[in-house]
Amino acid sequence: MMVYLLCIILFCCGLYCVLRKRNIIKIIIGVIILEYAVNLFFILTGYRMEGRAPIFSSEAEILNMVDPLPQALVLTAIVIGLATTALLVAIAIRIYEKYGTFDITEIRELKG
Amino acid sequence: MNIASNIIPLFVVIPLAGAFLISFFGRSIKRLPDAMGVSVTLILCGLSLLSVRLHNIYGVLTYSVGAWRPPIGIGMVLDGLTSFMLVTVNLVAFCITVYSVNYMEKFTAKWKFYTLFLLMVGGMNGVIITGDMFNFFVFLEIASVASYALVAFGTERHELEAAFKYAIMGTIGSLFILLGIAFLYGYTSTLNMADMGVVLSQKGIDGLIIMVSIMFLMGFGLKAALVPFHAWLPDAHPSAPAPISAMLSGVLIKSLGIYALCRIFYNVIGINPTISSILLFLGTLSMVVGGLLAIGQWDFKRLLAYSSISQIGYIILGIGLGTPLGILGGLFHLFNHSIFKSLLFLNSGAVEYATGTRDLRKMGGLAQKMPLTGTTGFIGSMSIAGIPPLNGFWSKLLIIIAAVQAERYIYASWAVLVSILTLAMYTKVMKYAFLGSLSEGLSRIKEIPIFMKLSMATLAFMCIVMGVLLIPGISDFFLQRASEVILEGTEYAASVLRAIR
Numbered sequence: 001m002m003v004y005l006l007c008i009i010l011f012c013c014g015l016y017c018v019l020r021k022r023n024i025i026k027i028i029i030g031v032i033i034l035e036y037a038v039n040l041f042f043i044l045t046g047y048r049m050e051g052r053a054p055i056f057s058s059e060a061e062i063l064n065m066v067d068p069l070p071q072a073l074v075l076t077a078i079v080i081g082l083a084t085t086a087l088l089v090a091i092a093i094r095i096y097e098k099y100g101t102f103d104i105t106e107i108r109e110l111k112g
Numbered sequence: 113m114n115i116a117s118n119i120i121p122l123f124v125v126i127p128l129a130g131a132f133l134i135s136f137f138g139r140s141i142k143r144l145p146d147a148m149g150v151s152v153t154l155i156l157c158g159l160s161l162l163s164v165r166l167h168n169i170y171g172v173l174t175y176s177v178g179a180w181r182p183p184i185g186i187g188m189v190l191d192g193l194t195s196f197m198l199v200t201v202n203l204v205a206f207c208i209t210v211y212s213v214n215y216m217e218k219f220t221a222k223w224k225f226y227t228l229f230l231l232m233v234g235g236m237n238g239v240i241i242t243g244d245m246f247n248f249f250v251f252l253e254i255a256s257v258a259s260y261a262l263v264a265f266g267t268e269r270h271e272l273e274a275a276f277k278y279a280i281m282g283t284i285g286s287l288f289i290l291l292g293i294a295f296l297y298g299y300t301s302t303l304n305m306a307d308m309g310v311v312l313s314q315k316g317i318d319g320l321i322i323m324v325s326i327m328f329l330m331g332f333g334l335k336a337a338l339v340p341f342h343a344w345l346p347d348a349h350p351s352a353p354a355p356i357s358a359m360l361s362g363v364l365i366k367s368l369g370i371y372a373l374c375r376i377f378y379n380v381i382g383i384n385p386t387i388s389s390i391l392l393f394l395g396t397l398s399m400v401v402g403g404l405l406a407i408g409q410w411d412f413k414r415l416l417a418y419s420s421i422s423q424i425g426y427i428i429l430g431i432g433l434g435t436p437l438g439i440l441g442g443l444f445h446l447f448n449h450s451i452f453k454s455l456l457f458l459n460s461g462a463v464e465y466a467t468g469t470r471d472l473r474k475m476g477g478l479a480q481k482m483p484l485t486g487t488t489g490f491i492g493s494m495s496i497a498g499i500p501p502l503n504g505f506w507s508k509l510l511i512i513i514a515a516v517q518a519e520r521y522i523y524a525s526w527a528v529l530v531s532i533l534t535l536a537m538y539t540k541v542m543k544y545a546f547l548g549s550l551s552e553g554l555s556r557i558k559e560i561p562i563f564m565k566l567s568m569a570t571l572a573f574m575c576i577v578m579g580v581l582l583i584p585g586i587s588d589f590f591l592q593r594a595s596e597v598i599l600e601g602t603e604y605a606a607s608v609l610r611a612i613r
Binding site: 011015018024027031034035038041042045067069070073076077080083084087088091092094095098099107108109110 | 246249250253257260261264267268269270272273274275276277279280283284287290291294297298301303347351
């Protein structure tokens with residue numbers, strides 16, 4: 001239970017970082033923390049304490065095995081996260097070129 | 113598995129292959145991106161019309177990716193709602209690619225535009241056609257990431273700011289969706305939507321499912337720009353190049369937001385009165401707030417963007433009612449809105465192309481110089497405002513009648529009121545942009561090039577004639593089929609599993 005709680009705390013840290021920070025780079029780091037928290041949670045749903053790898057072999061009986069599917073899914077999710085982060089960083093660099101600052105309180109020409 | 117099922121993966125494969133080819137050869141061969149973009153979307157458009165026919169003959173079709181049978185493998189499903197959405201997306205996408213042949217000339221890297229565009233179309237088709245929860249998330253992200261990049265395509269100050277905001281909010285929305293999928297997988301230990309529906313109906317609804325519902329509501333609400341989550345839309349849609357604004361407002365928010373909401377809440381989790389009353393409330397809120405904010409805008413595209421929020425509210429209201437007529441009206445409004453809103457955004461693009469401004473106060477009398485833009489703008493405006501006999505009238509009428517029949521008089525009266533508000537805001541557009549005397553400095557503008565004209569005329573023509581979709585003989589095999597899928601609710605699982613066997 002403890003690990004799930006820690007996972008949720010990590011998620012809240014990321015959310016706080018996105019919502020409260022003013023620097024664009026810090027916001028991007030917040031998004032990355034959020035992504036990691038969700039990925040970690042997904043891995044945890046398939047994890048068993050002292051479980052073994054789900055590889056079929058003749059001598060050992062498979063009793064306590066780790067669910068491999070979430071791990072495969074999280075791999076995909078990490079790749080997607082990479083694409084999103086790369087795009088965000090590219091946009092951040094362009095913003096710095098145009099505005100000369102990373103502070104979002106100064107980058108407010110649109111009203112929302 | 114039926115032989116006709118082989119059409120299903122083509123909806124994803126063709127745009128992805130097109131994007132790949134353009135990204136490789138588009139830079140060296142000058143005319144390739146245009147030709148490729150238009151031909152790919154034309155093929156997709158034809159295939160989607162074919163899919164309607166195939167669905168009518170064979171019923172629900174499924175395709176197992178890599179011959180691994182669902183629920184173990186990834187399944188793709190073609191049912192009434194899917195073919196309806198495919199037609200909507202691909203029809204609009206085709207008109208928009210034709211338009212961008214001329215419009216995108218002013219940007220340097222046209223091949224990058226078409227690559228991202230086809231990736232976005234591929235992602236949207238994938239979201240619509242997949243029957244697997246995680247696959248759904250992957251396609252959703254393909255479409256979203258492509259759309260973030262496309263909003264920033266001009267790389268000017270406003271574009272970048274809007275794209276950053278959109279990307280951050282969109283990513284958070286996607287993460288909530290992923291978290292919801294993780295919870296659902298932990299609860300049901302399956303990822304196939306149909307199988308998940310079966311397990312959920314056996315296990316019943318408990319606190320976890322309510323939490324998952326809230327997460328999905330937040331995630332898809334962000335994608336669909338329902339009112340508490342709408343802050344990105346009025347920045348992102350006007351900042352993008354006109355074809356992309358049309359694509360985003362026309363189909364992206366619908367396929368990633370509304371379609372996903374319908375599919376998951378009606379077919380997988382199963383609708384309950386709480387969720388449907390939340391949908392009704394959010395729909396009405398979006399309708400009213402979007403309408404009120406739109407009427408004060410002076411930026412042409414910004415006005416259209418706020419009006420999109422308002423019209424999304426109508427669709428959610430219709431679908432949230434849950435009655436056969438309400439769902440039919442909601443889906444019909446979805447189809448109509450994708451046509452006239454993309455027409456209006458293309459119109460604003462044409463005006464910007466000719467005059468170089470988006471400020472309504474600097475325009476005036478454009479109908480004299482640009483007769484076709486003026487006419488199509490008039491048709492689009494009257495259609496969205498709900499003037500009979502244009503298509504927008506029929507769908508709004510259906511939604512209002514459905515709300516009255518369901519004895520939701522307050523919602524019905526709001527819908528009527530916002531309809532008047534919509535008429536007011538589009539009268540403002542017509543008055544300041546197209547009618548009146550020609551303002552100074554605009555005397556030398558020219559009418560837009562041929563391809564832009566062609567695509568706008570096609571969309572305007574569809575605005576006029578699409579009311580025929582309601583005629584009993586025609587609606588039976590297109591609109592009715594789509595609304596039946598939503599109406600049957602969790603029966604979806606049974607019909608898909610039957611088709612797999």
